[in-house]
Amino acid sequence: MTDAPATGRRAPLPEFPVNIQPPDIRRWVAGNCGIPGAWTFAAAVPGPHVAISAVVHGNEIGGAIVLDRLLRLGLRPARGRLSMVFANLDAFIRFDPDDPTATRFLDEDLNRVWDAAILDGPRRSSELRRAREMRPLVDTVDILVDLHSMTWPSDPLTIAGETEKAARLGLAIGVPETVVSDTGHAGGRRLIDYHRFATPDTPPAAILIEAGSHWETATVTLMEQACARLLHHAALLAPGAPLPAIEPAPLPRRAVVTRTVTAATRSFAFLRDFRGGEVIRQRNTLIAMDGEEEIRTPHDDCLIVMPSPMVPRGHTAVRLARFLD
Known part of the structure; x- marks a missing residue:
């Protein structure tokens, strides 16, 4: 989730090895709920609506690998609702391993437009169109985990925004072990800062997981662990659901x-x-x-x-x- 843009750099970025391959998601592009790239499954028994989003930045392909794997497992909730969303489809399908930083976005950062005034305003861009397309689904989500990765060297971490409920969610999932509360970016509101999640006295909560370096197998593995822990925490699936085994992890810690x-x-x-x-x-x-x-x-x-x-x-x-x- 680096803030370096896809265009207008002052100097060339270094070359980055791409050690994973983007998945073929053609079977998932249509979606099943009227929103391209969005898949949602509801149980007959009431419960929370849990969503996992990936490729909000189109070159962060690790999250797409995880969603592809989870969808292939055929997971269905025993209660509530489970949604999985390939967010910036237009940028993702243009990903080129020979120029892997070029498709973070097409027109503007999809993770800086989640302000009601912008979403309801007159501006037009590829990413705003997509955010407006996703918005009806996002407006029903109770627990959101947004999967990201990083350009520059960093330990994995969870970003919880400003609310205590988000920090508690990150600590309950426990992977990555460091949960950071922050106030966002001057450039605009992230998906986790959308008013549904950022209002402190309402239940819906969202976190952003920075799982490690772009294009590394270890990053995909951590994302899978976080998703398995999320679904276990939400008690959404029936016992014996085909999830990756949950591995031991250090006790989480929080920073502000x-x-x-x-x-x-x-x-x-x-x-x-x-x-x-x-x-x-x-x-x-x-x-x-x-x-x-x-x-x-x-x-x-x-x-x-x-x-x-x-x-x-x-x-x-x-x-x-x-x-x-």
Whole structure:
């Protein structure tokens, strides 16, 4: 879920190996609920509506692999409703392993348009059309897990937005082990920030899972574990459903973002290569320069969250977070 855009870069990205293959999803494109790429199955017994979304960014193909596998398993809920959505179909079907960063989106980031004023407004784009298409389904979801991966080196993590209910959901699923609460991006609202999920005093909750590096088998494996744990947590399936076995995992931990750094200039630069998940022990450590402005850690034991070393002006460069006891 890197904030580096598909076009308009100030310098070429490095070459990234693509160690997984995009699945053939032609059989799933039509959907079964009137929304292309969306599959939904309802039980006769009442229960929550649980949804798993993937390829909100079209080049993050690991999530498509997982949805393809889950759909092939023929999962059906014993209660409630289960939905699986290939989100940015138009970008995904254009994915090219020889240029794997080029299809994050076509016109604009699908994960920055989930604001009612934008969705109801006059703007037009491929991604806005798709968000408006998905919206009737999203408006019925009680629990959402949005599968993503990352361009730059980082430990996996769950992004929970601002609500306690989302943080509790991430901790209950338990994979990835780090759950980060944040305030989103200056560039727009993510799917997990949509008002249905972001309203603190209502039950629906959504989390975003950053499962690891794009195009790696380990990322797909973690996504599968998270989905299996989600469905176990929601008690949606009958005993013996053909899910991947749930593997032991460390106790989850939670962090809260204390500062979101948005690049104000075109010359934002880190002082060295930082890895997401790295902890800077000392407060006031200089980590980056944004033009003439120094970016320093605001407290001891500062967690570096998803640093983007090639960030355009106006995009999130890094989030700085503090672990909670």
